[in-house]
Amino acid sequence: MGIFFIFPGLDDIPLEICYTLRMQKKLIAGNWKMNGDLASALALTRGIVEGVNADPGLLQRCDVLICPPFVHLARVRANLGQPPLVMLGAQDCSERENGAVTGDISAAMLADCGCGAVILGHSERRQFHQESDALIAAKAGKAHAAGLIAVICVGESESQRAAGTHFEVVAAQLKGALPASMTPENTVIAYEPVWAIGTGKTATPEDVREMHAFIRKSAGSARILYGGSVKPENAAELFKTENVDGALIGGASLKAEQYLSIAKAA
Ligand code: 13P
Numbered sequence: 001m002g003i004f005f006i007f008p009g010l011d012d013i014p015l016e017i018c019y020t021l022r023m024q025k026k027l028i029a030g031n032w033k034m035n036g037d038l039a040s041a042l043a044l045t046r047g048i049v050e051g052v053n054a055d056p057g058l059l060q061r062c063d064v065l066i067c068p069p070f071v072h073l074a075r076v077r078a079n080l081g082q083p084p085l086v087m088l089g090a091q092d093c094s095e096r097e098n099g100a101v102t103g104d105i106s107a108a109m110l111a112d113c114g115c116g117a118v119i120l121g122h123s124e125r126r127q128f129h130q131e132s133d134a135l136i137a138a139k140a141g142k143a144h145a146a147g148l149i150a151v152i153c154v155g156e157s158e159s160q161r162a163a164g165t166h167f168e169v170v171a172a173q174l175k176g177a178l179p180a181s182m183t184p185e186n187t188v189i190a191y192e193p194v195w196a197i198g199t200g201k202t203a204t205p206e207d208v209r210e211m212h213a214f215i216r217k218s219a220g221s222a223r224i225l226y227g228g229s230v231k232p233e234n235a236a237e238l239f240k241t242e243n244v245d246g247a248l249i250g251g252a253s254l255k256a257e258q259y260l261s262i263a264k265a266a
Contacts, residue, residue: 028064062246183222
């Protein structure tokens, strides 16, 4: 069902062809993290929707996904237009179905309020909430069962890269965090080297090419995004890199103009 959020007007095309079309497009995902009040979330949404509307070719070239904080999801969803041109996602979900789990949000609740995707295993959740690969896999399983695309994040720390263990680290994350329910259609892998997040340091095109080729062995034809200080200035070069199927963008996704200019580079 989420699929049709990204393919308005293609409802009568067989699902398989829809998938194929989608796999060829870059995915431009904005992770808003814990930023903004309702007014700024709605202003940002308006800016993005207007920008997408003003460039009808944009959605032929890429899928656009925005992931606001939980509390803004329903209001943002109501402002995405009908049918929504931009896909809505959340930043986490529970590994449990429902019930007495105070403070958590289930994957089914996210689907119910219009989400088509959810980011899982972001390094900030691994760091601040001690999320393990097994927990991330359990969350991804619930996301899939609810019909959501799981955007599963992996990436090494600065010290792991300095020690030359980055491939081992990412291999272990992929082995542990990708659930049995994974298909190329319901899963996106985001490679986010921790040292590049919010630091202004981007991995070199060669680092990205090498790691994405490595991830491709586990990903099959699932999309692989790069994340970490993606900006309008470096987006075009990143998108030219082999096996880079889009970007997961933090800081620059909070400014409609910057986010759209990254999407236009796709
Ligand atoms: P920045 O783009 O701010 O570096 O954040 C990247 C990120 O963590 C996206 O999930």
